[in-house]
Amino acid sequence: MNGNIFTKDLLAWYDHHARALPWRLERSPYRTWISEVMAQQTQIDRVIGYFEHWMDQFPNIESVAKAHEEQILKAWEGLGYYSRARNIQKAAAVIIQEYGGDFPQTPEDIRSLPGVGEYTAGAIASIAFRLPVPAIDANVLRVFSRLLDIEISVSDKAAKDEIAKQVCQILPEARPGTFNQALMELGALVCSKRPLCENCPVSDHCVALKNKTVDKRPVLSPKKKSIQIEMATGVLLSAGKVLIQKRKPDDIWPGLWEFPGGGIESGESPEEALVREYMEEVELDIIPHEKIGVIKYSYTRYRVTMHCYLCKLTDTAPVTPVFNEASEGAFVLPDELDGFAFPSGHRRLLESMREDVRYSSLFSFSV
């Protein structure tokens, strides 16, 4: 591959087609860092709103370090992979304590920050500090799997090593950050899952195009089967308030809030499961009073069907919950629920209640 021509064509294309993303309009190491972590394992269009809100709320590293974890998680609510948000806060503390508040400037120091791996370190170093290091993400792997017509899985280390070697060989000293972004942008806009080869500025260099194997690249590893689970969740309404609890560390969604409930065991009805779960989790005797609806959502490899009920306490029941499966919990006013960070399924349950004429009067600002 002639790296000079490749780079010239790629950068000319990028200069013309790059999206005007908010973190590109005003650059700083801090903004680059946050945008890169937010963009991990998701699509750029979903990040933009979160990024702008984050910068309004946390305009600098110090404001992140000083924030409560609740605020951090609330700002991240819906983005998923919440350890990223907690790691940002851990890293902010490291930057304040170890680097006097100045973002570290070598690839090794950047890489040592919590939540910053090989890709993100390369992205920050090249984009924010103009250091000539690669930033190889899923886009770049896809682009090079086609450019080089790589026949083995791109998750194979040998494939990654070969791609890294090629990227390093053509990485320009002058504009490494722009070059890395251009490769990713090409992967996102042109060399995507269904590629638009007629629009590709570097198609002359593409071996897969020549070999007519573009739609066979990249070769991906076989994926694991998803697991279907049925759950029952209850919104317990008592004296105008609803019960929520905060998930424990070392489980899925640590630190996020939820309505109590759990998995439906074989032979159980959703209502029976809910009564059992409420007794186990919060030691309250409840009655599933009315079915709110069914919400389907997924997380990691699980596909959840969540049966949702409005619940009441039985007459004789004690009214003080004991939180056996949560770090804390509380009865709160429905209007206060927006201040808590929920996993998406529970957030959608809340929104479905707000839009339901049976429950909208519980909220001051109903749709």
Add this chain to the structure above:
DNA sequence: TATACGTGGAT
């Protein structure tokens, strides 16, 4: 090296 960790748009 394999697995856990979320989510929603595209197909």
Add this chain to the structure above:
DNA sequence: TATCCAAGTAT
């Protein structure tokens, strides 16, 4: 409706 999979990291 079901499956894929996207600007990855930690363990």
